[in-house]
Structure formats: C-alpha cells, structure tokens
Amino acid sequence: MSETYLRATSMWLPDYYATLGMARDASQNETEKTCRRLISCEAGRG
Secondary structure, rough: OOOOOOEEEEEEHHHHHHHHHHOOOOOOOHHHHOOOOOOOHHHHOO
C-alpha cells in the first residue's frame, strides 16, 4: 500500500493514484485500463 496520503477535512485518506501507480492527471480511460489489468491479475491468482 502507498505511503502517500491526502488530507481531507479531519481524516487522512490514501492516495489511490499513487497506490495504483498512476499519474494524478490520468484520463478516465487510463484509470479503467489500470483497474481492469489489476483485476485480471488478481483473478489469475485464485
């Protein structure tokens, strides 16, 4: 898990872009491709 966190109101939230290894300005298409790739990797483990 990423060590990077974003400050939001009164709690710390993980930086999901850093966790996924993506740029913060990634397009929706890039985000979907990355998520699908990760899901297919996890499915192959089971």
